[in-house]
Amino acid sequence: MDSLFVTVLFLLTVLPANVSTESGTDVNTLLTQLFTTNNYNKKIRPLTDQTQAVQISMDFFLNAIIDFDEQDESLKTSGYLSFIWIDEYLEWDPALHNSPTEIFIPQDDIWKPDVSLRNAFKSFTGLGSSYLNVRVTSDGLVWWNPFQVLQSTCAVDITYFPFDKQKCELKFTAWSYSKAEVEINMGSRGVELEDYIENSAWKLVDTSARETNTEEAAVYFTLTLKRKSGFYIINVIIPVVLLSVLSVFTFILPITSGERASYAVTVFLALAVFLTIIADELPKNSENTSILAIYLMLVSSWSTLIVVLCLVESRLAIRDENRTPINFVFMAFVKVADFFTCKKCKKSVSPKEFSPKSSLRKGLDVEKSVTWIQVVNSMDFIFFWTSFIFTFVCTVILGALAVNGAK
Template sequence: MDLTSGYSSTDRPEKVTIISISFSIMSIDSLDVENEQFSVNGLFVVRWSDSRLTWTPSDYGDIHFQLMKESKIWVPAFIVDNSVNDLSVISDESVLVRANYEGIITWWPPGIYKSACDANIFYFPFDTQTCQISLTSYGYTTQEVDLNVFKDGIDLSLYQPNGEWLMLANETSIDTFTNAGLDFRRITFSFEMKRRPAFYGVFYILPILINSLLTVYTFALTPESGEKIAFCLTMMLSYTVLVTLLSEQLPSSGKISSVLTIYMAIVMVLCAIAVPLAIWVIDLFHRKDSEPIPKWQIQFTENVLLKIGCRKKKISRLNAVGAVKIKGDDEASPVTPVQVVYNDHVDLYTPLNWKDLASILDSVLFRVYFITVVLTTVIVFTRMVLNI
């Protein structure tokens, strides 16, 4: 049975040929967020009607369909217009076209389709990406070829789940665009995918959190240890390594920054500020007791820093029996303890020395850094996990 005798493969079946299209996805080959590329394996299901390819089955041995090469009949020309590989017309001579006796033509061109994908990394690695495959009728305007969605548009019956990306939803839409004064139809297959964060949680999130908390303990080390500055610089170096590793997973474009990147920048700044603060604490600790402490510094420490650091003034309590003589103003003395007399004891408020100032400052900085890091961590990771 030769249906193509006298058939012209360059002529459309109808003045306006209506073509129904769907996409049967088999697997997500890759979603390269760094290079903003989406690769998917699947096949298009293309169906249209050609009245020139009809016959009566009873006249041809009860044959209801026939397979033929695409070069023998008219097939629509399509391109994936957001492809990053090439813009060649979809064609595969090895794929046979199926025609039934009613003139319904079905064509299944398979392929690995790689398209551009505008990645949104704001919530990385808890991000959700929407990527698209756009199909355009190449060379045929809306007055010649009209596109419709076949069935549900995207068929998931052959889909194999991806290890890194979870398919959340899909959508098919049709729109019209104008080029050189001509209107063309375009059908777009959209895929919404959420990243599975387990891998990134173990190899990225956990080390970042550990390093963030360890930065706080710069001020838990005593100045005698001699490791304050070395510890802080080590934390900065480890953070630099983590930033380098993380940058390999993110696009280099400056359209949007990840919340995680902003968080790491904040912690790195805190770590950098901790270096001169640690030097200041060490300097105070090693000052000689013979060097007087400025009065304003003592007052600020007693009235503000002691409260922030949850510390109390140094008190020596002595049992008092009888009268207590308090040295008057006329007797010269560089430093005189303040005495408070109770019924049965005397509290002596011992003056602060440089080592006390260093210890109090360490305590205050530890609490300030701890609260800052914890609050920043809670806010940032709540936003990332909940996508808010």
Template sequence: MRWVDERLTWTPSDFGGQSTLLVPPEDVWRPQLYLLQSFDRMQDIGNVSMMVRLSSSGLVIWNPGSVLKIVCSVDVTYFPFDTQTCNISVTGWVYTTNEVMFYVTNSTVNEDNLSSNSQWTLESAAVLTISDIGQTALPTINIELILKRRSDFFVVYIVFPMVFLGSINNLVFVMPANSGERTSVAITTFLSFIVFMQMINDAVPESSAPMAYIYYYILFLLIYSSVIIFLCIVSLRIHDKEIPVSSTVERVVYFLRFWWLKRKKKSIVMPERKFSNGSEQMEVESNKFHGYTEENKECSSPKVTWKLVGKTFDIYWFSVLLLSFWVMTIQTFANLYNNQGF
């Protein structure tokens, strides 16, 4: 900080050419500065042990220094790819703009003594505004710090394991129904998502307005895993049925699983016929060439059992749930990385 005090001028030639000197801060007037965003109290800026440099022209140069604890409002919407804006207001609390006015000589913040941080990187730092709007306004300097979170740790520690667990959670439909492990694997994965929710809760500041989007993704995974558990139980019930399959279920299974047989049947060309001595005979070679065999004829009408119904149920739900999982995952983390809303 610099200001001119006309009472502290002298002629250097009268004092052996001495044009500057250092004096204790309590021997000169200096502004009382306070930090509005202080952590626990209104903190004054400036160490009283910092010497003040005087010039013969009355120029006073004071470089106060201190370790400041500042409270910033955190927006965790895009955690762990979030960028935070921290505003700092340095004000002369006891002055009015008629008594003291702050002027900024540089719109940027000096970063020469900036040390690297393991959790945040400083994107930019600038002096935004100076309050000189009226006599009742406090003389204030506003500083804006833009900090970006280092997301590598959270991606490796939280994001990748969640995505991997979500992708293998759907594989319970591929497991044999008689193995008896489907439900236990699904429940174990569900509990794993609960653990990840607790890990995220420990890393993200508690906030309901706004809420981190990654919590919505965790909620989706919990619902997704709950649906898988429910469908696993339904699938096991289907596999264990022993009553005859109803005609309605048969038609549904034919439509979902064997519709391609109809297309295959239409593409089969009927065998050629050869007339010899007034009798009709079929050529075996022609049958083989056109793909028409007795086996194809039998396969055109497969027998539907409850085991076949269960396999059809597993295949289709595996496909639907896997597609919904990857669509939600890609959309969520693409929006988080680009800091876009849903």
């Protein structure tokens, strides 16, 4: 029992005195050695052999897509970059003077690559801030993780709007150095999405990273975004299609009601309003034309033609067939309409009942019995189905092109 007590007393008193601990004095001594005794100079590249290139590994940890402005063709993202390199002037032996194995140093106190976003949208600034620290280990390994809100340029292709995909690149380059002096390599992670927050308007469908093969030290991070089209389908596409259908049904409204022209003009103005809304959503350039804009222009042009036809028909409806005979052009509308409406109900005429004189006389009597109102009704029938087929074909073809082309 006495021997056990002596052993415990020995462990509590003697052993702790031999345990190695790091104190603030030890860290201060190490910093004095590195920056004062060794005369560290942050203006010198961190290599003892200055003919070699500093090898820097770079990854991008994307946090969020803040905004994608198609008008200005700019992409605003947030996240942080991870840089790793070896600084040979920041190496030490932890066994000497009870030194720590790693320390934290303000980023402006050591050498770091002047990496910047090359395709910045507004201002060209460096990364990080003076209050950020870098992490340095005893073997000279440096970790620098500057958090940034990046606003870059991004060329927008609006051909398949609102089912479009956009590919945006963020180009980071060591501005003052060539590839022979500083070589930026793509890290093992590339674009990391472990902290990514989904955007409400855009879906991130793919990411990639690549290095340049030129003399320039640069790395490209590519983000492929797909627009979430639900908002535009509900608030733009469906109303436009419904308005185009209403434009077709102009010819259902009787010419004698006196409301047809005003109805056609109202539908045309509604389409013009939606064309203005779409124009405000798209970037003002002439490199690409949206299929939706083409569809709106076709529908608006056809709606304009419908307004003109309604005005012409209103003029024809008040004519007197006794004072203004119906010529063969307008009779053609009547015959075509009769052909499509009464083709199945026509009775076959037997050879005995047929004679050229009776047929000619019957045709003349029919022409005399046709009124201008009947001509207008026949025109309505032809124009209705022509407009319906035109609108249907344009909607199906251009809609298929927009949806499948984006894929």
